[in-house]
Amino acid sequence: MKLNNLVLVLNKTKYNLDMKKYDILIIGAGIAGLYAAMNIPKEKKVLVVCKDIPWECNTFYAQGGMVTALNEADIPSHIEDTMEAGSYHNDEKAVEILSRMSLETTADILERGMEFDVDENGTLLYTREAAHSTERIIHAGGDATGRYMHYFMMVENKHKLQRNTLVYDLLIQNGQCFGVKALVNYEHKTIYADNVIIASGGIGSLYEFNTNSRTVSADIHGICVEKGIELADMEMMQFHPTVFVKTPYARKLLLTEALRGEGAHVVTEDGKRFLFDYDERGELASRDIVSRAIFDYKNKTGKEVYLDFSMFEEQWFVKRFPNITRTFEAIGYKFPQDRVPISPAFHYAVGGIKCDLDGCVEGIEGLYVIGEASSTGVHGANRLASNSLLEGVVFAKRAVNHMLTKEQIKVEIPRFDKEYKNIVHHENDKAYKKRLRQIMWAEMGVIRTKKGLIRARNEIFDMKNRDIGRLLALRLNTASAILEAALKRKESLGAHYIE
Numbered sequence: 001m002k003l004n005n006l007v008l009v010l011n012k013t014k015y016n017l018d019m020k021k022y023d024i025l026i027i028g029a030g031i032a033g034l035y036a037a038m039n040i041p042k043e044k045k046v047l048v049v050c051k052d053i054p055w056e057c058n059t060f061y062a063q064g065g066m067v068t069a070l071n072e073a074d075i076p077s078h079i080e081d082t083m084e085a086g087s088y089h090n091d092e093k094a095v096e097i098l099s100r101m102s103l104e105t106t107a108d109i110l111e112r113g114m115e116f117d118v119d120e121n122g123t124l125l126y127t128r129e130a131a132h133s134t135e136r137i138i139h140a141g142g143d144a145t146g147r148y149m150h151y152f153m154m155v156e157n158k159h160k161l162q163r164n165t166l167v168y169d170l171l172i173q174n175g176q177c178f179g180v181k182a183l184v185n186y187e188h189k190t191i192y193a194d195n196v197i198i199a200s201g202g203i204g205s206l207y208e209f210n211t212n213s214r215t216v217s218a219d220i221h222g223i224c225v226e227k228g229i230e231l232a233d234m235e236m237m238q239f240h241p242t243v244f245v246k247t248p249y250a251r252k253l254l255l256t257e258a259l260r261g262e263g264a265h266v267v268t269e270d271g272k273r274f275l276f277d278y279d280e281r282g283e284l285a286s287r288d289i290v291s292r293a294i295f296d297y298k299n300k301t302g303k304e305v306y307l308d309f310s311m312f313e314e315q316w317f318v319k320r321f322p323n324i325t326r327t328f329e330a331i332g333y334k335f336p337q338d339r340v341p342i343s344p345a346f347h348y349a350v351g352g353i354k355c356d357l358d359g360c361v362e363g364i365e366g367l368y369v370i371g372e373a374s375s376t377g378v379h380g381a382n383r384l385a386s387n388s389l390l391e392g393v394v395f396a397k398r399a400v401n402h403m404l405t406k407e408q409i410k411v412e413i414p415r416f417d418k419e420y421k422n423i424v425h426h427e428n429d430k431a432y433k434k435r436l437r438q439i440m441w442a443e444m445g446v447i448r449t450k451k452g453l454i455r456a457r458n459e460i461f462d463m464k465n466r467d468i469g470r471l472l473a474l475r476l477n478t479a480s481a482i483l484e485a486a487l488k489r490k491e492s493l494g495a496h497y498i499e
């Protein structure tokens with residue numbers, strides 16, 4: 001054999017030269033993943049994957065709306081509201097980008113044909129939510145903004161979308177990401193791509209009480225921990241104050257902040273509005289403050305707290321909040337007459353996989369992260385209401401712009417081993433997952449103590465050493481990262497409150 005041919009044969013064993021691969025792989029089909037896909041030209045070979053059916057994502061369940069700066073003049077005020085809600089822990093540059101780019105992304109989405117709610121003259125309707133100094137939140141279907149935006153983006157996305165694809169590993173070697181390993185319809189597959197965008201959402205399934213889709217379970221965060229990729233602000237786990245938790249299902253029922261924005265009251269059993277005892281803004285204080293007040297009141301008194309809508313006129317309420325009205329009617333409530341018992345519940349991961357303002361994961365070429373999965377520092381220590389859908393579109397657009405304009409370096413794909421042991425669930429995983437959710441709610445919840453955090457850390461460490469499946473191990477990695485971050489921050493800040 002000639003020397004040249006020998007080199008080729010050797011290279012072929014080391015590198016898989018004929019591998020079929022995508023230009024871009026997007027993990028997640030929520031607003032960030034879909035808007036990224038919508039902004040990638042048709043000629044590119046793109047694959048969007050989601051774990052289950054595409055509408056099982058947090059975007060689909062978003063009720064209130066999407067923030068947009070009203071105009072140039074509103075940008076400083078939107079920035080200030082975002083920073084104040086975030087306890088000034090925010091990256092100010094990220095906040096500025098978020099607000100400024102909202103003018104461009106909102107115009108783009110409207111131009112493409114998304115129908116937000118308008119008045120009889122066709123003028124956009126803006127609502128207000130807690131901690132906003134003005135009405136700047138656009139909404140669709142009354143209280144079904146996420147559902148409408150998701151449907152719109154599903155239709156607009158012209159790239160291939162593959163469901164039932166559970167990513168359980170990132171293919172990383174020598175500081176470059178080459179794709180993922182995934183279970184596709186329960187079969188192990190390797191998917192190669194020049195660029196991978198993580199848009200997989202947050203960590204909801206780690207908590208006993210949460211408002212998230214059941215698919216949001218911290219797997220990719222766990223992989224990052226394993227690979228030494230930095231997570232940031234992981235102690236900043238946000239709780240939504242007004243959630244109906246008395247249902248047997250994993251996802252608890254959200255009662256949007258827009259209800260309080262429109263004038264709903266949080267009351268005690270005897271109808272007293274007690275939030276003013278905690279903050280002069282009452283129902284309109286930021287959600288970390290309202291969550292803590294409700295949690296504290298319930299703990300101290302052992303009594304229920306309610307969300308009261310009885311001040312609203314029925315016809316108006318049913319038109320403005322049709323989804324909530326229907327959902328609660330199905331479980332026996334008649335709105336707006338009936339008040340509903342509420343509790344805070346985990347809602348949003350403010351912290352996440354650390355990246356720069358173009359979504360690039362530091363030190364890993366070809367790996368991006370956007371939306372709730374990411375941590376750009378935009379939300380600081382506590383996210384301002386309805387900034388999340390906006391974050392999804394703004395940073396998706398930036399990541400795609402970066403990706404399409406950077407110099408494309410062609411690197412041969414190394415062979416990744418096909419060792420898939422320990423992947424799926426082991427026999428006892430279900431019980432451990434349940435216990436993990438209880439621990440996270442009890443010790444890493446609305447109010448934390450050092451003792452409780454250490455207790456949780458030890459129990460999770462113990463679980464990690466059991467005979468468990470890979471997916472549970474990934475959840476535990478993420479839970480550990482959250483607890484370590486919480487233990488590191490000695491003083492309370494935003495969503496992190498330590499007694």
Ligand code: SIN
Pocket residue numbers: 062063064065255256257258347348384385386387388
């Ligand atoms: C809500 O509608 O209250 C949730 C919106 C958000 O999470 O910002």
